[in-house]
Amino acid sequence: DAKTTQPNSMESNEEEPVHLPCNHSTISGTDYIHWYRQLPSQGPEYVIHGLTSNVNNRMASLAIAEDRKSSTLILHRATLRDAAVYYCILSLLNSGNTPLVFGKGTRLSVIA
Amino acid sequence: GAVVSQHPSWVICKSGTSVKIECRSLDFQATTMFWYRQFPKQSLMLMATSNEGSKATYEQGVEKDKFLINHASLTLSTLTVTSAHPEDSSFYICSARRARLAVETQYFGPGTRLLVL
Numbered sequence: 001d002a003k004t005t006q007p008n009s010m011e012s013n014e015e016e017p018v019h020l021p022c023n024h025s026t027i028s029g030t031d032y033i034h035w036y037r038q039l040p041s042q043g044p045e046y047v048i049h050g051l052t053s054n055v056n057n058r059m060a061s062l063a064i065a066e067d068r069k070s071s072t073l074i075l076h077r078a079t080l081r082d083a084a085v086y087y088c089i090l091s092l093l094n095s096g097n098t099p100l101v102f103g104k105g106t107r108l109s110v111i112a
Numbered sequence: 113g114a115v116v117s118q119h120p121s122w123v124i125c126k127s128g129t130s131v132k133i134e135c136r137s138l139d140f141q142a143t144t145m146f147w148y149r150q151f152p153k154q155s156l157m158l159m160a161t162s163n164e165g166s167k168a169t170y171e172q173g174v175e176k177d178k179f180l181i182n183h184a185s186l187t188l189s190t191l192t193v194t195s196a197h198p199e200d201s202s203f204y205i206c207s208a209r210r211a212r213l214a215v216e217t218q219y220f221g222p223g224t225r226l227l228v229l
Binding site for chain 1: 144157169207217218
């Protein structure tokens with residue numbers, strides 16, 4: 001799997017936007033960009049995914065650079081419940097039996 | 113969204129005993145399930161890929177005779193930690209893959225915390 005690089009930790013104030021960066025300079029043309037998050041003592045939770053265009057859903061937005069070598073997960077208004085480890089993962093389209101491979105992720109702290 | 117459950121959510125056992133963890137996909141069929149292990153302050157580490165009706169594929173360094181995986185149906189996979197020892201204490205997480213539009217998305221269970229005394 002192509003490697004991703006994320007900051008180890010970030011901090012945000014409650015109700016402010018958060019931009020979580022991810023570098024994936026070796027991404028291939030068929031790699032999707034997935035974001036998952038893991039709240040304390042829980043399994044990972046799907047957040048969003050994209051290929052080339054920016055994506056929005058009820059949880060977050062995903063901004064993908066034009067060259068696809070980086071992406072940013074945007075939480076529009078951070079809440080205390082958003083404190084988690086956020087993982088940026090690349091995965092092939094229709095990857096069949098290939099599992100998601102987790103890096104170290106970014107630990108997001110939200111300050112009240 | 114798709115739901116994956118695990119049972120039990122936590123277990124404490126004595127060294128030398130075996131522990132079985134169940135993983136179920138509640139509202140979809142999963143031909144492939146994955147088992148991960150997570151130690152404190154670390155990321156998830158893939159242990160094995162479980163395919164319905166066939167033998168599991170284990171990652172390098174994971175003992176297949178110690179971590180027995182059975183995927184007997186399209187909604188159930190089990191992980192049995194045989195002769196558990198304190199170093200097996202960890203957070204075990206299963207995952208199931210479901211086709212979502214044209215991109216397969218992995219859904220994760222809530223995890224099982226194992227403490228071996």
